[in-house]
Amino acid sequence: LPPQLRKVAPTVWELPVSYKDGMLVPARIIATEGLLAGMEAGVFEQTANVACLPGILKYAYCMPDGHWGYGFPIGGVAAMDPTSGVISPGGIGFDINCGMRLVLTTLTEEEVRPRLRQLVDLMFARIPTGVGCTGFVRCSRSEFRQVLEKGSHWCREKGYAWPEDLEMTEEGGCFGGADPDAVSDKATLRGFDQIGTLGSGNHYCEIQVARPENIFDAATARSFGITIPNQVVVMFHCGSRGFGHQVATDYLQSFLRVMTTKYGIQLPDRELACAPFRSPEGQAYFAAMKCAVNMGFANRQVILYRLREVFSQIFHRSPEELGMRMVYDVAHNTAKLERHLVDGTLREVLVHRKGATRAFGPGMAGIPACYRETGQPVIIGGSMETGSYLLAGEAGAAATFFTTAHGSGRTMSRHQAKKMVRGQKLLGEMEQRGIYVRTDSWGGLAEEAGFAYKDIDLVTAATEEAGLSRRVVKLVPMGNIKG
Ligand code: 5GP
Ligand code: MN
Ligand code: MN
Secondary structure, eight states: OOTTOEEEETTEEEEOGGGSTTOSSOEEEEOOHHHHHTOOHHHHHHHHHHTTSTTBOSOEEEEEEEEOOSSSOEEEEEEEOTTTOEEOGGGTOSSTTOEEEEEEEEEEHHHHGGGHHHHHHHHHHHSOBSTTOOOSOOOOHHHHHHHHHHTHHHHHHTTOSOHHHHHTBGGGGOOTTOOGGGSOHHHHHHHTTOTTOOBSTTOEEEEEEEOGGGBSOHHHHHHTTOOSTTEEEEEEEEOOHHHHHHHHHHHHHHHHHHTTTTTOOOOSOGGGOOEETTSHHHHHHHHHHHHHHHHHHHHHHHHHHHHHHHHHHHHTSOTTTTTOOEEEEEESEEEEEEEEEETTEEEEEEEEEESOEEOOOTTOTTSOGGGTTTOOEEEEEEETTTEEEEEEEOGGGGGGTSEEOOSOOBSSOHHHHHHHOOHHHHHHHHHHTTOEEEESOHHHHHHTOGGGBOOHHHHHHHHHHTTSEEEEEEEEEEEEEEO
16 A cells, blocks of 8 residues: 555545645545455556546545556546546546446246246347447437437337336436537447447346345335345446447547647646547547447447347236336446535536446435435446445435445456456356356456455445445346346
8 A cells, every 4th residue: 555545534545645746636545444455556546647637626536446447447536627627538438338227127036036047048149248249220320320419318219218217317318418420430330230239248237136135225225116025126237339439549549649739738647648628629529428428328228128028028028017117227437517516616517437336315406306315326236246236325425526336346357367267167156056147258257257356245335334325235146148
């Protein structure tokens, strides 16, 4: 640990501006003592680097699931003054609007177990997985512009969404102000046929069960629709596929060309490439990023459409009869203009969240009316072996611009994990434990072994102790399709 690191609260660790040349604000790591001890050295360096970005307000943050990333750590949070500050693709991530969606059913574990293989096999057949996979939606390039502008609204027009799905999606499933003209042809070519696809690696669609002994907050669980003992739910995780990746790549290059020469910005790490938010380059990226955000929402919405078909086919009831309502859809790779209290004044700020989940607390505007009293649902993946969490946003998250963790976070590189276990063996072991997994990449599966991730129980407990989000229910895996 850096010797300058100071404990400022039981779960808050601070590096002062004197830690590194160029820091404009202190860097703060949210973690328990135990999680802090396991943090990579890179997390401290990268969070301190983020603190050097022009216009950053208050603190550069890293969440308890933090680990090394491109430029920003995964788990990085930074709010910028929109007038004097910058926007940085490294603070959003290559998979723009990567996010988590949680869907209810009224089925129980007892009802699903006998059909589990059939169900997962059909999911695997119907929801495309793997690098470069394409979807069933036939979408011309001009139609794709509509997807980019409208996000989930496009899905609703095409019959892929229930009206209530949009309400249960962050920002209603569409970031306003998306401009398809800010997007390269290359990005469009990579993305227009990928709607409704999961992609590869850590993206997944998982059947989970909410067991009574895993309920932390029964009242909130009920408000979130967890009402039956051993209720089965589906959690899935994916983003904007090749499209978002290309948007990020395009603008990183654009920013590197102008950052120093045109705008005179000097930074400790080129990976933090940025442009003034109000500059033409910054605004073009923001408008293109919103296109990728909307592509991400549409992608998850079409996956939900497919998932409803699959359940309906296996259980011979309509999705409505099966109670396949959304709990929520929440992004963890975005930048957004939001209003927050800064030093006692409510003001507009540009919040970067990279591997970090928005966590609006009780009473806040911008979340569905049915969640006004509980705070927004926060959906956090653990690993395919160990379980995941549904949490609720808390008032204490004001400190982090209403942001919490997004997962358990890796403890080792993909390369390292692959050396420790073989995918086929892992699959067999999981099956013995009642978790049925389908994948088209053995190597990819090995990279995702439970031991490659931090302990999700400790990470979510840390967010609760820090007052960012409280645990509602731990969800245990039964079946999974992995990218
Ligand atoms: P990321 O957004 O950084 O790619 O990953 C999100 C988080 O999802 C990871 O930190 C990890 O905790 C979790 N995760 C990855 N794969 C799986 C999976 O197959 N199932 C579940 N439940 N969680 C996963
Ligand atoms: Mn992703
Ligand atoms: Mn993600």
